[in-house]
Amino acid sequence: MCGIVGYIGTEEAAPVLLDGLDKLEYRGYDSAGIAVFDGEKIQVAKARGRLKVLNEMTHGGEKLPGNCGIGHTRWATHGIPSDKNAHPHFNETESIAVVHNGIIENYLKLKKLLQEKGYKFTSETDTEVVAHLLDYYYKGDPLEAIIRTMRRVDGSYALGIMFQEHPGKLFAVRKDSPLIAGKGKNGNLIASDVPAVLKYTRDVYFIQNEEIVCLEADELNFYNIDGEPIRKEAVTIQWDVSAAEKAGYEHFMLKEIYEQPKAVLDTLNPRIREGRIEIEELGMSDDEIRAIKKIYIVACGSAYHTGVSAKYVFEGLARIPVEVDLASEFRYRNPILDPETLLIVVSQSGETADTLAALREAKQRGVRTLGIVNVVGSSIAREADNVMYTWAGPEIAVATTKAYSTQLIAEYLLAMKFAQVKGTVSTAEMDEMIQELKQLPVHIEMLLDHKEKIQRFANRYIAAKDIFFIGRGIDYAISLEGSLKLKEISYIHSEAYPAGELKHGTISLIEEGTLVAAVLTQEELYKKMISNMVEVKTRGAFLLAVTNVGNTEVEKAADYVIYIPKTHKYFTNSLAVIPLQLFGYYVALGKGCDVDKPRNLAKSVTVE
Secondary structure, eight states: OOEEEEEEESSOHHHHHHHHHHHTGGGOOSEEEEEEEOSSSEEEEEEESOHHHHHHHTTTTTTSOOSEEEEEEEOOSSSOSSTTTSSOEEOTTSOEEEEEEEEETTHHHHHHHHHHTTOOOOSSOSHHHHHHHHHHHOSSOHHHHHHHHHHHOOEEEEEEEEETTOTTOEEEEEEBSOOEEEEOSSEEEEESSGGGTTTTOSEEEEOOTTEEEEEETTEEEEEOTTSOEEOOOOEEOOOOGGGGSOTTOSSHHHHHHHTHHHHHHHHHGGGEETTEEOOGGGOOOHHHHHHOOEEEEEEOHHHHHHHHHHHHHHHHHTOOOEEEEEHHHHTTSOOOOOTTEEEEEEESSSOOHHHHHHHHHHHHTTOEEEEEESSTTOHHHHHSSEEEEOOOOOOOSSSOSHHHHHHHHHHHHHHHHHHHHHTOSOHHHHHHHHHHHHHHHHHHHHHHTTHHHHHHHHHTTTTOSEEEEEESTHHHHHHHHHHHHHHHHHOOEEEEEEGGGGGGTGGGGOOTTOEEEEEEOOGGGHHHHHHHHHHHHTTTOEEEEEEETTOGGGGGTOSEEEEEOOOOGGGTHHHHHHHHHHHHHHHHHHHTOOSSSOTTOOSSOOOO
C-alpha cells in the first residue's frame, strides 16, 4: 500500500521518479506527488487521481528540474483522497519534504503537542506530523532530527526525506513498511519495491527495521537508530527486466495468468531430485519433522485460500492436524501453541502486515516458523526461522494468479515431504504423485489454449449482480478463490459456500437466472455435488460446472461445463483455478474495469 521512490544523481530526478511510481502503481493508490530540489528550493507537484494526471501536470517531469527528489503514490488512510492530502508533505517553511508509507498510530497525540508549540497543519494526514516533528528536532543535523523523530513516533513507516539545507543528500528510514535502496550507475535510489529500480540497477539493499540510509549521488551510507554506521551487503536481483513489463499483453493480470506454467515449473524443479521431495530450505531433520504434532497455516486473502486447500492435503497425506487462520484474527484469539507446533505463514510480498504480526507472535512464544513468500529478502523471509521461496517472479497485477499457483505448489511439496518422512504414503503412491506434479505445467498450458471458450461464456455475465460458487472438500477451497478473483476485479457481488450448506440458508438467495459455479473434481463427491446442483437448478439457477475430463454425468445438471485434465485428487485446484481466473478476468474486461488496479485495493497490504 502506497509507493515511495527517491533519486539523487546526475540525471533529471522528476522523470526517474515518475517512472518509478509507474512501476509501483500495482500497490494501489488514489493520488500521487513528487518533490524535487531545483537548486534553490524544493518544488512540489501533486494531484488526486491516476499517475497520468501528475504526469500531464508536470509535462513528464520537465516542469520540475533538479537532480534530487522524492515521489509517492498514496492510498488514503487518514483524510480523503485529495490534492491537499497527497504526499509529499512539508514543514511550515517548506524546507523539509516527506513521503510516507504506513500509519503513525500516535499521530493525534503528537499533533496536539505540536499545535501547542505553534505548528499549523494544512492536511488531514498522519504524515504531516512527521514533517513538523522533523522540523522541531532539526538543529542543522538531519540524522539527529530523524533519529529523534523515530523515537517519538509509534506505528509503521517507510519515509523518504529531503532537507533543503542539505541538497546533496536524500534520507530514508524504515519500520515495518518495506523499503529498499539501489546503487545505480548514474545515481542512487530508494523505493518500496524492486520493480521501481530495475531499470536503473540490479544491486539493491534491503533496509531493515529502524535502519536509516543516507543517499548521495555516488554513495550510500547506512545507520542504526543510535546513529552508528552499519555495513550492509547488496543483493543482485536476478529478474529479467521484461518480467516487470507487459510484454505485449493487454494487462499484467493476463500476462501473469499465462506465466503460470513456467512459475509452477520453477517452483517444482529445485525440490524434486531423483524421484524424491527434497526441501533443503525447510531446515528440519527427519526427526524434527516427525516431532511436529500440529500445523498452523496463517495468511490473508488468496494466500489464506491456498492454506484451506493445503489443510486437506496435509491431513490426507501426512495425517497431521492443520488449522488455517486468517492472519488478522490469529494474533487476537490467543491461539494454543506448543513446542510441537509448526507455524507456516504465506505471503506473496513477504510484507503483509497482519501475517508478519502473526509470525512475530508465534516466534515470541517459541514456536518454529516457516515462511512461504515470493519476494527475496522481504520481512517474512528474514524473520521466519526458515523460508521457502515461490519462484513466481514479479507479480504486478493486484489480483494474484501466478503467486497463488506457486503457493499451492509449495504447500503440496511440503505435505508430500512430511508424508515421505512419516511413512504415511507408500513409495508407489509417492512416485505417482511426483509424476502428476511434473505434468501440472503441461495441463495448465492446455487449459490456457482454450481461453476463447471461457471468454465467450464470460461475456454473457457482464451484467450479473450476484454469482455463487459452490464445492465440497478441496473444491470448496477453490470456490473461495474463484469467488474472490471475480469480485475483486469485476465488482460483482460473489460468494463461495460449501455445497452441503446450501439447505441451511444460502439456497434462499437463488432466483431465476442466478449464475452458480459448481466445482466438482473429487470423484467420491460427484454424486453429492450433482445433487446440490440440481437443488439450485430447480430454483432457476444457471449452472456452470468445472470438473474432470470424463465426468460427463455432470452435463445432466449443468448448463455449461468446463473440463480440466485428470490429475491426483489433491492437485486439482492447480487446474480448476485456471478457468476461474480467466472467467473473472474476462468479466472484468467486458465491464471496462481497471483489471490490474481494482478500486480500493492494494497489492501489498502493509498496514493492519
